Structures are given as C-alpha cells and as structure tokens.
Amino acid sequence: MSAFLITLLLSSIVVYFLSKASWKVGALLNIAISLFALFYVFTVDxxxxxxxxxxxxxNLVLQWTNVSFYFSLVSLLVIISVMIFSLKWLESQKYKASFNMFLLMVTASSIGVFAAGDLLTLYIFWEIAVLSSLLIVPMGKKGSRKASVQYAVMSAVGTYMFIYGAFLLMQRYGTLRLPEISRHLISDQSMGFKLAIFLLLVAAGVAKSGIFPLHTWLRTAHGKAPDAFSAVLSGQLTKLGSYIFTVSVAVVPSLKIFSDLTVYSGVPLPNYILIILGNISIIIGTLMAIKQDDMKMLIALSSVANGGYILIGLSTVDPLGFEGGxxxxxxxxxxxxxIFMAFAAVVYRTKTTKISEMxxxxxxxxxxxxxxxFSIISLAGIPPMSGFISKxxxxxxxxxxxxxxxxxxxFFGSIGSFLYVFRPLAGVFLGQLPKKYKDVKEAPFIMLTPMVLLVLLSLFLGVWPFPVLQRIEDIRMDLGITPSFKIVEIDKWLIKGFAGSWDPVVVFSLFMTGFIVAYILYSLFPRPKKVDLLAPHEKEGTPVNIYTGGEFIYNPDLYHFNTRFYAGFERMYEKHPSWEKVLNMFAKFFHDIGEWIHSWFFKPSPSVYTLWxxxxxxxxxWVRW
Structure with missing residues (x-):
C-alpha cells in the first residue's frame, strides 16, 4: 500500500510538468492513474x-479495513467523474497544470487518510489533502482568495483539536495505533479524559464536514472555488470529516466507555450532544439555503444540512441509524x-451563478x-432515488x-430541502429564457457523460441498494455496533425496519408505471399552444394580450419570477441573529487587537525598538533563571 500511495503522490508532480506541455495529456493521465487507484482498492485484502x-x-502504519474501502470508493467515484468533466471544462481555466496536480494529490492523500492505521499517519495525509484543496480554491472567481483564508482557518481549528487529542493520547498511553488506543480507553477509569478525547476527535470532523458551529466556510469556499472543484469539495472532501466521525465511533466506542453517564433514549450524553448539533445543522443549513441567490452557495449550505443527517445517523450508534448515516x-x-457539475456546465455556457440572471x-x-x-430528487430524499433509502x-x-x-x-429538513433545490430548478431552467442566452448550447458531451453515469448509479442504488448495504453491514459489525436483537433485516428484495419495510423494486415499478401512463395521456390529448405574448389578436387585428388581461408587456424578460423566490419565508427569520455575524464580530475584535499591538511594536521610532x-x-x- 505504501508504494501505491507514494507512487500516486509522485505522479502528481509528473502530471504537473506534462500539463505544462499539454494540459489535456496531464488530465488524461490523471484519469488513468485514478482509474488504476479504483482498481487497486478492489484488490487489496x-x-x-x-x-x-x-x-x-x-510507527507509521497503513491498515486496510472495510471502512477504508468504502470511503475510498466514494471518493474515487466523485473525483474520477470530476476529472472526466474537466477534460472540457479546463479549457476556460487559467491554472490548468496546477489544478491537475493538486487534484491528484487530493486523490492520493484522501486514500492515505482512509488507510491510516494510526493517528500520526492519518494526520500527515490529512494535511496533504487539506493543503492541496486549499491551493485549488483560490483559482476560482473573484473573492476566492478570501474564501480560501476562511477555509484555512476552519481547517486549522479542526487540525489543532485533532493534534491536541493525539498528544494527550500519546502522553497517557504511549501509542497512536488505533486498535491499541481503543483498548486503553475502554479500560481507562478517567471519565473526564475519555470525554475530552472523544470531543477533540469529533471536533476535527465537525470542522471538516461543515457542521454547526464550524460551518461558515462551506458557503464561501464552495461558492467561490473553481466550479468543477466545488463538486469535489462537497462530494468528497467533506467526507473526510465523516470518516473522522466513523473513526471516533471505532476508537472511542461511546456505548462502552460512556455507559456510566446520563443516557437519553438509549444514547449516551456525548452522542446526544452530537445529535443536537446535527439537528441545528439541518435547521440552519435549510433556512440559509432557501434565501441564497447564488446557486453554488445554495447547494453548499445544503451540505450543512446533509452533514447533519450523517452526524445524527452515526451518533445514534444504532444499527439501522448507523447504516443509514x-x-x-x-x-x-x-x-x-x-449538482455542482451541472452548475459548472451552466456557468460554462452563461458565465454567471446568479439565479436571478437566468x-x-x-x-x-x-x-x-x-x-x-434527478439529483435533487435524491438530495431531497424522494423515491425512487437512493437518497430516500438512507433517510x-x-x-x-x-x-x-x-x-x-x-x-x-x-423530516422538516427533507421538506425544506425540496424548497431550496426547487429554486434553481425554477429560476435557472424553467420560466422565460433571457434574450442574451438565446444562443446558449447544451454542455459538451464529455461534460454530460460523468453526470449521467452518476445519476444512473444513484437510480440503480435506489432500486437495488443491497450490495452497498451489505458492505455497510460489514463495517458495522467490524466496529462492534451490534444489536441485542434483530432490528434491521436486509434480504434479497426487502429492507425490513422495526416499524415497517421497504421494497425498492416494487416502488420503482410503480413509479415507472405512473410515468408511462402519464406520458401516454400527455401524447393522446391536445397540448397547450405556444403563442407570442405580443401577437395581434386573430379576429380584431389589434394588439390585445388575453393572457395578461389586455395589459401590454413591454419587456417580457422581466416577468420570470426568480428573485426573492421565498420572500415570505425569509421575512420570518431575516432579523434573527446570524452565527456568521457573531464570528465576524470576534474576527474584528482580534483584528483590532492585532492592529493595536502592531502599532506598539512597529512604530518607526528607534526609542520604541530599543525599549522592546x-x-x-x-x-x-528571567526565564533562564
């Protein structure tokens, strides 16, 4: 495994110099290397x-587990799709060689994170992944450099928490190996120490996943990053945080070590706190997404809400909830x-991310x-897409x-998610086409291909999720999350829960039948006739507009309802305090302190320098004595 990971990292340098000569050759090599990586993860025992x-x-150790395989597979599916998409998209970008190099570094280091057998190895690959992604974000549009600083600060918060937790473990147990740490924590009598380790490790995952209260970087980083890379930020890099949650469950088995603490609904207090954070993330992500006019920032905030679902599922330490998460x-x-690749395709043709302009x-x-x-149907948790089954x-x-x-x-988050994903649907794709976009064409075939394949995969998993669920069940068993009685049963055709069952094949058949019937009815009956709103009336020969009650429309482009789409909802909470404003207030406070200290230390006066x-x-x- 080490030779494989080192080869991937060194290949990124080769890709950079090849891309300098021909960026397409570098991009194709990226795809070939990543496809080899995908083949490799299936061959490792x-x-x-x-x-x-x-x-x-x-010792720096690599250890391949079912968790490693699952997260590596998810990452490679997203990254390879973006690499294929970028074969055409990169034409319009300035830093082609750097983008290719850092994207491959993200790929290699992410697999290294998932394969790490100790906290030190995990930290090394974690930092490579964060640094590589951090260097891609400023390649985006105006404001991307400031967004990269916010991303760096939030990542640093998570990193410091992780390092501090690792130092405490090293000082107390003398090891950073994950299985050994788990054994030590189970036998440790200090509840305060175990609680501190759990919260420090989880805090690193919270920062990387964009969970409240460390979620503010998602909106700006996703919104300002290069359009295609936003798909990697949301679909792959935030999953590093989800991996930390999973590792925390494995390294700090909360059901065993926190059994003496207060338990709510069968969940220990530390896990219950995480579930509350997941609740808050769902609410904040949903309410903030509804009011966004920038389509990329809107979906970025949806990642906050969906991160809340993942955190809730994993924190329940319940077999069904864990597998759902x-x-x-x-x-x-x-x-x-x-979704982000679709937006990148739209921006590729229209040069804007503003919903109100399309x-x-x-x-x-x-x-x-x-x-x-189809993707927003899955994101909103509506059958027959796979997003429904997990929710x-x-x-x-x-x-x-x-x-x-x-x-x-x-459930509120699912309803809200349909509201905010419908806004780009109506504002970008439906309604009237502005005259400036009359010559816009469909995205190139090479950009459409990975999107169509991922949608088909999501649809397939909505109908036949059993291979993935079986792998997840293996992960659950490896981590020791086992029920005292059979709560969930997955057989050839059916998913059985405690309060009901779900047959995805039957549901898909019903949906397809309904679609076919609706299409037949649509084809048989007369269709609406499209007429010019300003055309003369047939009989009278005068310009009368029946559709608008006889009113004249001087500029039809203005009658597309895509600005302040949910103004009624926004008024309900627009005056409520904003967490971003609170963080900005703290940032200004420390900035002012820094300016004051700077004025004392760096005054252009020899006497001040001599004094200091x-x-x-x-x-x-004094310290010496």
Whole structure:
C-alpha cells in the first residue's frame, strides 16, 4: 500500500510538468492513474497491515479495513467523474497544470487518510489533502482568495483539536495505533479524559464536514472555488470529516466507555450532544439555503444540512441509524457532485451563478436539466432515488429510540430541502429564457457523460441498494455496533425496519408505471399552444394580450419570477441573529487587537525598538533563571 500511495503522490508532480506541455495529456493521465487507484482498492485484502516508517519512536502504519474501502470508493467515484468533466471544462481555466496536480494529490492523500492505521499517519495525509484543496480554491472567481483564508482557518481549528487529542493520547498511553488506543480507553477509569478525547476527535470532523458551529466556510469556499472543484469539495472532501466521525465511533466506542453517564433514549450524553448539533445543522443549513441567490452557495449550505443527517445517523450508534448515516455519505456524495457539475456546465455556457440572471435554460440544456432534476430528487430524499433509502433508515432509527423531536427536525429538513433545490430548478431552467442566452448550447458531451453515469448509479442504488448495504453491514459489525436483537433485516428484495419495510423494486415499478401512463395521456390529448405574448389578436387585428388581461408587456424578460423566490419565508427569520455575524464580530475584535499591538511594536521610532529589545532580553534572563 505504501508504494501505491507514494507512487500516486509522485505522479502528481509528473502530471504537473506534462500539463505544462499539454494540459489535456496531464488530465488524461490523471484519469488513468485514478482509474488504476479504483482498481487497486478492489484488490487489496481487508485486514492488510503495513508498517511504512518510524517517526520519533512512533510507527507509521497503513491498515486496510472495510471502512477504508468504502470511503475510498466514494471518493474515487466523485473525483474520477470530476476529472472526466474537466477534460472540457479546463479549457476556460487559467491554472490548468496546477489544478491537475493538486487534484491528484487530493486523490492520493484522501486514500492515505482512509488507510491510516494510526493517528500520526492519518494526520500527515490529512494535511496533504487539506493543503492541496486549499491551493485549488483560490483559482476560482473573484473573492476566492478570501474564501480560501476562511477555509484555512476552519481547517486549522479542526487540525489543532485533532493534534491536541493525539498528544494527550500519546502522553497517557504511549501509542497512536488505533486498535491499541481503543483498548486503553475502554479500560481507562478517567471519565473526564475519555470525554475530552472523544470531543477533540469529533471536533476535527465537525470542522471538516461543515457542521454547526464550524460551518461558515462551506458557503464561501464552495461558492467561490473553481466550479468543477466545488463538486469535489462537497462530494468528497467533506467526507473526510465523516470518516473522522466513523473513526471516533471505532476508537472511542461511546456505548462502552460512556455507559456510566446520563443516557437519553438509549444514547449516551456525548452522542446526544452530537445529535443536537446535527439537528441545528439541518435547521440552519435549510433556512440559509432557501434565501441564497447564488446557486453554488445554495447547494453548499445544503451540505450543512446533509452533514447533519450523517452526524445524527452515526451518533445514534444504532444499527439501522448507523447504516443509514453511512449510506447517506454515498448518496449525498453522488447527488451533490452531479449538482455542482451541472452548475459548472451552466456557468460554462452563461458565465454567471446568479439565479436571478437566468431562466428558461431547459430549452437549451435539457440533459443538464434532467441530471439536476434527478439529483435533487435524491438530495431531497424522494423515491425512487437512493437518497430516500438512507433517510428512511435514519427516520426508522430515531422513531425506534423514541427521539421524536429529532425525527421531526429531520423530516422538516427533507421538506425544506425540496424548497431550496426547487429554486434553481425554477429560476435557472424553467420560466422565460433571457434574450442574451438565446444562443446558449447544451454542455459538451464529455461534460454530460460523468453526470449521467452518476445519476444512473444513484437510480440503480435506489432500486437495488443491497450490495452497498451489505458492505455497510460489514463495517458495522467490524466496529462492534451490534444489536441485542434483530432490528434491521436486509434480504434479497426487502429492507425490513422495526416499524415497517421497504421494497425498492416494487416502488420503482410503480413509479415507472405512473410515468408511462402519464406520458401516454400527455401524447393522446391536445397540448397547450405556444403563442407570442405580443401577437395581434386573430379576429380584431389589434394588439390585445388575453393572457395578461389586455395589459401590454413591454419587456417580457422581466416577468420570470426568480428573485426573492421565498420572500415570505425569509421575512420570518431575516432579523434573527446570524452565527456568521457573531464570528465576524470576534474576527474584528482580534483584528483590532492585532492592529493595536502592531502599532506598539512597529512604530518607526528607534526609542520604541530599543525599549522592546530591553524588555525581550530581560524576559529571556528571567526565564533562564
């Protein structure tokens, strides 16, 4: 495994120099290497362990598990799709060689994170992944550099939490190996220490996943990053945080070590706190997404809400909830990647991300419209797409545990998600086509191909999810999340929960039957006739507009309803306090302190410099004695 990962990392340098000569050759090599990586993850035996070095007495270890395979597969599906999409999209970009290199580095380092057998190895690959993505974000549109700074700050918060937790573990147990840490924590009698480790590790995942309260970087980073890379940020890189959640469940088995703490609905207090954060993330992500006019920022905030679903599912430590959370990781990755690629295709043709500036693109970009439509159906959790199954499993777990408020919040998030994903549908694709877009064409075939394939995969998993669910069940068993009685049963055709069952094949058949019947009726009966709104009346010969009650329309382009789409909802909470404003207030406070200190240390006066030199020398001698 080590040779494989080192080869991937070194290949990124080769890709850079090849891309300097021909960016298409570099992009094709990226795809070939990533396809080889996809083949490789299927060939590695689960349980394979390899020592790759020693760092200050600590062994660096790679260990391939079912968790490693699952997250690597999700990542590679998204990244390979974006690489294929970029074969045409990169034509309009400035930093082609750098983009190719850093994207391959993200690929290699992400697999390294998932294959890490100790916290030090995980940290090394984690930092490579974050740094590589951090260098791609500023390649985007105006404001991307500021967005990359926000991304860096939030990533640093998570990194510091992770490092501090690793130092505490090293100091107490003398090891950073994941299985050994787990054994030590189970036998440790200090509840405060175990709680601190759990919260520190989870905080790193919260920051990377964009969960409240460390969610503010998602909107700007996704919104300002290069359009195609936004699909990687949402569909793949946020899943590094989900992996940390999963590792935390494995390394810090909360049901065992927190059994003496207060338990709510069968969930230990620390996990219950995470479920509350998931609830808040769903509410905030939903309400903030509804009011966005930038389509990329809108879907970025949907990642906050969907991260809440994943956190809730994993934190229940319930077999059905855990499997639902793991399945939602894949479903959200597929849906969000397609949506961001669809938006990148729209921007490729229209040069804007503003919903209020578009409309009627369904006539010019019908395939892009369809892949977006199917993806938002999955994102909103509507059958027959796979997104419904994962949310259904989470709902089942919450109801079984009697967590009805959380179940209601999750259901509210699903309704809200349909509201905010409908806004780009209506504002970008439906309505009237502005005259400036009359010559717009469909996205190139090479850009459509990965989107169509991912949509078909999501549809297939909505009909036949059993291979993935079986792999997730293996993960659950490996992590020791086992029920005392059979709560969920997955057989050849049926998913059985405690309060009901789901037959995806029957549901898909009903949907297809309804679609066919509707299409036949649509074909048989007369269709609406499209007329010019300003055309003369047939009989009178005078310009009368019956559709508008005889009123004249001087500029038909203004009559597409895509500005302040949900103004009624926005008025309900627009005056409520904003968490972003709170963070900006703290940022301004520390900025002012920095300016004040700067004014004292860097005044252009020799006397001030002399004073601080004397103070520094005295402090050094004082510390020495």
């Amino acid at each position: 689960v349980g394979t362990t390899e020592k790759i070095g020693n760092f200050f007495g600590q 793991m399945f939602h990781i894949l479903n959200h990755a597929l849906a969000s990647a397609v 409309g009627g693109l369904i006539h010019k970009m019908p395939v892009t419209f369809l892949v977006y439509l 259904w499993m989470i709902y089942q777990a919450l109801v079984r545990k009697g967590m009805f408020i959380t179940a209601f919040v999750a 030199m004397i103070v520094t020398i005295l402090l050094v001698f």
